[in-house]
Amino acid sequence: MTNDVNTLATALYARIDDELKASPWLAPWRPKVGITPTLSDAELLTLAVMSALLGYTSERRWLRRVDRDFRGLFPYVPQQSGYGKRLRAASSLLTSMIRILARDTSLWSDDVWLVDSTPVGCGCSRETTKRSDLAGWAQYGYCASHSRYFWGLRLHLVCTLGGLPILFALTGAKADERETLRDMLDTAPQVQADHPRQTIIGDKNYYGREFENDLTERDLRLLRPARKGEPERPRAHLFKPLRQVIESINQTFKGQLDLERHGGKTPAGVTVRVLFRILALTAAIWHNDKTGHPIKRSLTAYDH
Numbered sequence: 001m002t003n004d005v006n007t008l009a010t011a012l013y014a015r016i017d018d019e020l021k022a023s024p025w026l027a028p029w030r031p032k033v034g035i036t037p038t039l040s041d042a043e044l045l046t047l048a049v050m051s052a053l054l055g056y057t058s059e060r061r062w063l064r065r066v067d068r069d070f071r072g073l074f075p076y077v078p079q080q081s082g083y084g085k086r087l088r089a090a091s092s093l094l095t096s097m098i099r100i101l102a103r104d105t106s107l108w109s110d111d112v113w114l115v116d117s118t119p120v121g122c123g124c125s126r127e128t129t130k131r132s133d134l135a136g137w138a139q140y141g142y143c144a145s146h147s148r149y150f151w152g153l154r155l156h157l158v159c160t161l162g163g164l165p166i167l168f169a170l171t172g173a174k175a176d177e178r179e180t181l182r183d184m185l186d187t188a189p190q191v192q193a194d195h196p197r198q199t200i201i202g203d204k205n206y207y208g209r210e211f212e213n214d215l216t217e218r219d220l221r222l223l224r225p226a227r228k229g230e231p232e233r234p235r236a237h238l239f240k241p242l243r244q245v246i247e248s249i250n251q252t253f254k255g256q257l258d259l260e261r262h263g264g265k266t267p268a269g270v271t272v273r274v275l276f277r278i279l280a281l282t283a284a285i286w287h288n289d290k291t292g293h294p295i296k297r298s299l300t301a302y303d304h
Contacts, residue, residue, distance in 0.1 A: 005053055005302045008287045009046050009073055015104075016097055017042040026096050028089045037086070038076045041093060044086055045279065047074065048094075052280035053302040057261045059084055087276070088268045094275040099191075101279075101286040102164055107296060110160040111195070114242065115202045117177055118250040119143045120170070121260045122152035122270065133266045141173025145247065155259070155274060156180045158200070161242070163249045163297035164285050165278050166191060170271060177202075178211045185218060192218060199223060201242050249297070253277060256299050 020027055020041060027041050039047075047066065056062035060080045067077045078086070102108055122138045123129060129151050132138065138152050154175060158167035167184040181202075185192055192198075200206075200215065201223045215222050225239045226232055253259040257277045264270030285296045293301075 005050060005304075006073065008053075008283065008302055009050055011287055011290070012049060012283050013042050013046045013073075015101070016045055019097070019100055026093055028086070028093060039074070039078050039086075041090065043074055044083075044090060045094065045097060045276070047083070048087055048276035049280045049283050052257050052277045053284065053299060055256075055258060055303060057258050057263055059263075084269070087272050091268070091272050091275055094272065094279055098165060098168075098275070098279050098282050101282045102166065105164060105286050105289045105296075107160045107162045107164040107285065107289065108166075108194075110162065110164075111197075112161055112199045112201065113158050113166060113195075114161065114246045114249070115156075115158045115177075115181055115200055115206065116246045116250065117154040117156040117180070118145075118253065119150045119173065119260070120153040120155050120262070120270070120274065121150045122264070124151070134264075134270065137172055137267055139173040153270065155253070156184065157246075157249070158184060159246070159249055161245060162285065163245075163252065163281070165282055168278055170274055177205045178208065181206065182211075182214065185220075192220075197221070201239070203243065252281060252297060252299065256303065257281065 017040070030037075047062075050070075051059075051062040054062075054065075056065065063077055063080055063083060066074055071077070119141065122134050123132055129135060129138070129140075134152075140149060140151050141154065142149050150173065152173060154171050154173055156169045156171060156175075156177065157165060158181070159165055167188055169180050169184050171180055181200075196219050198219075199221045204225055204227050206222060206224050207227055212222055223235055223239070224233065257280055259274070259277055262270060262273035262277075264273045281297070281299075284299050284302055288296045288298060
């Protein structure tokens with residue numbers, strides 16, 4: 001099987017469609033009596049994933065491209081307003097499919113996780129911060145990795161060393177990373193149950209005796225570099241190269257999947273645009289894994 005965007009789209013559509021037939025409750029709610037959508041939910045999610053992989057940040061431009069070049073895959077191309085509305089309603093399905101595809105890879109069983117957060121900018125002007133529908137959720141924050149201030153949100157990720165997203169959350173820029181990690185673990189107890197005695201590697205922000213004791217009680221082992229004034233911690237030589245791994249994963253989201261060019265103007269709009277980018281990376285890793293590609297996180301075959 002070849003690795004290209006058409007092949008991935010076909011495989012992804014079939015996987016989502018099969019899952020929806022087996023578990024119809026995953027689909028977005030709609031009235032029992034009414035007109036059946038011409039564009040199926042599986043086609044909708046596949047369209048969104050393709051737009052992220054091909055680098056489209058404008059829904060209008062993307063739908064024009066689909067109408068011109070992908071009619072063979074999508075006989076019906078929706079209008080931009082309907083497409084956006086249905087995507088926002090499909091947030092729960094997007095979240096479910098990320099987990100389903102992740103479980104269906106060999107990377108799911110990795111015994112080491114990386115945890116970090118990365119900025120998701122939502123505006124640059126002062127007027128935006130005052131008038132945006134995101135005001136109140138989006139906040140001013142500081143990104144130490146790139147030495148810059150920003151106004152927006154943070155995407156918190158727990159990934160395998162191969163870049164497979166395991167847990168994720170979208171919060172305000174000032175949210176405590178430790179509390180967010182706890183919340184992610186609390187909302188996905190089955191994931192934690194599937195990975196007993198897991199090792200989590202984080203940066204210096206994941207500190208504190210109470211926090212580390214809480215992870216120990218969850219049967220999780222935390223590795224992090226020592227903070228100023230602390231004695232050297234075990235396996236310190238691992239942190240620098242593994243720090244580069246999580247930075248590389250973040251760069252995949254930002255450089256190849258245009259995370260910070262999401263274009264969302266409302267909480268629901270930003271959320272769904274972040275979710276289908278996470279699904280795009282997960283789908284690429286899933287497809288690379290199934291086709292025996294040596295580099296699971298490679299998007300090169302799908303970005304043109």
